[in-house]
Amino acid sequence: MTRPALRIDSAELRLVRLPLVAPFVISTGTVTEKVFPLLTLRAGGLEGYGEGVMDVLPDYLEEVVSGAMALMRELFLPLVIGKSFANPQELATLLAPWRGNQMTRGMIDMAFWDLWAKSLDLPLQTVLGGSGEAIDVGVSLGIGPIDNTLQRVAAHVALDYKRIKLKIKPGHDVALVSAVRAAFPDTPLSVDANSCYSLADSAMLRDLDDFALDYIEQPLAWDDIHDHATLQARIATPICLDECIRTVADARKAVQTGAARVINIKAGRVGGHTESLRIHDLCAAFDIPVWCGGMLESGIGRAHNIHLSTLPGFTKPGDTSSASRYFHRDITVEKLEATAGRMPVPPGPGIGVMLDQDFLATVTLSTDRIGA
Numbered sequence: 134m135t136r137p138a139l140r141i142d143s144a145e146l147r148l149v150r151l152p153l154v155a156p157f158v159i160s161t162g163t164v165t166e167k168v169f170p171l172l173t174l175r176a177g178g179l180e181g182y183g184e185g186v187m188d189v190l191p192d193y194l195e196e197v198v199s200g201a202m203a204l205m206r207e208l209f210l211p212l213v214i215g216k217s218f219a220n221p222q223e224l225a226t227l228l229a230p231w232r233g234n235q236m237t238r239g240m241i242d243m244a245f246w247d248l249w250a251k252s253l254d255l256p257l258q259t260v261l262g263g264s265g266e267a268i269d270v271g272v273s274l275g276i277g278p279i280d281n282t283l284q285r286v287a288a289h290v291a292l293d294y295k296r297i298k299l300k301i302k303p304g305h306d307v308a309l310v311s312a313v314r315a316a317f318p319d320t321p322l323s324v325d326a327n328s329c330y331s332l333a334d335s336a337m338l339r340d341l342d343d344f345a346l347d348y349i350e351q352p353l354a355w356d357d358i359h360d361h362a363t364l365q366a367r368i369a370t371p372i373c374l375d376e377c378i379r380t381v382a383d384a385r386k387a388v389q390t391g392a393a394r395v396i397n398i399k400a401g402r403v404g405g406h407t408e409s410l411r412i413h414d415l416c417a418a419f420d421i422p423v424w425c426g427g428m429l430e431s432g433i434g435r436a437h438n439i440h441l442s443t444l445p446g447f448t449k450p451g452d453t454s455s456a457s458r459y460f461h462r463d464i465t466v467e468k469l470e471a472t473a474g475r476m477p478v479p480p481g482p483g484i485g486v487m488l489d490q491d492f493l494a495t496v497t498l499s500t501d502r503i504g505a
């Protein structure tokens with residue numbers, strides 16, 4: 134059976150601002166609001182949605198919101214509008230000559246996957262190769278005083294989140310993890326340093342071996358696979374890479390050098406679902422478990438993450454916790470909330486969530502329309 138290709142008729146690029154319920158603190162700084170680009174691609178009466186995960190400042194990776202908006206308006210959207218694509222790989226091939234900018238290309242890639250799944254009248258998870266009605270989820274807890282962290286861990290253990298991830302930084306590491314482990318001897322725990330240590334901290338990082346952590350996420354520099362390989366040889370706890378993995382080539386280098394024994398796939402960081410699938414398949418071939426991270430996404434990015442997490446290689450709980458932990462009100466009609474540490478997959482074609490247009494209008498900072 135041959136299907137007609139999908140022609141992208143037009144696009145809408147919004148800049149959206151959602152206040153956070155509480156400040157989120159990680160080693161690189163504190164976030165109090167989520168500002169993100171939201172892309173709508175239109176084809177034959179259907180709409181597909183993609184969310185950008187870049188920050189306003191280059192504090193996680195290099196891409197920033199202002200640059201992404203400009204690149205999208207000036208290069209990527211003019212390139213795809215008016216063109217037809219039979220599948221998401223064709224679109225990825227068109228953008229392939231351009232280097233980097235994985236978060237920006239990821240917005241287009243994910244919006245097109247959503248559109249394509251809708252054109253087939255299938256859930257996104259089905260066209261990605263996943264299955265199941267819900268996924269196991271963990272939670273990522275920002276940096277705070279030990280007492281307060283113990284209370285937050287208790288609250289989320291009570292909600293049956295499947296893994297608790299503690300953000301750490303120098304001065305908030307061994308004592309914090311030791312206190313949490315003492316109070317919660319059997320809870321699956323991990324830590325995420327967001328690149329704040331160096332090899333000079335190897336001894337402290339080795340001390341974390343005492344706490345049966347599932348893994349240590351991104352302890353060293355955001356762009357340094359080599360030093361992570363050196364560190365992994367010095368410590369027993371598996372290293373999980375986040376920032377270092379932007380492409381399947383990065384994943385291959387990390388796995389082959391022994392820099393990572395676990396990989397965090399964030400669709401928004403690696404260029405969307407097309408590259409996520411490649412990384413997923415590579416990791417499966419090397420017997421490396423993967424899980425789906427998050428970037429405090431709205432319901433659009435969150436729904437994409439949930440569908441992706443239903444693929445078989447995602448054997449560890451992800452970070453896609455309840456949206457209400459971050460936002461008083463989300464921009465989607467469907468509320469993405471976990472029950473007993475399980476996040477339901479939004480049913481229906483594509484990502485399975487609709488934009489709450491009235492609310493979205495009140496949190497939109499700007500709107501660009503490109504094409505008809």
Ligand code: OSB
Pocket residue numbers: 193273325327375426427428429430452453454
């Ligand atoms: O490193 O995983 C990270 C949030 C912002 C930037 C980086 C990270 C995170 C999280 C939050 O850990 C995950 C989430 O709940 O979306």
Ligand code: MG
Pocket residue numbers: 325327350351375376397426
């Ligand atoms: Mg991380």
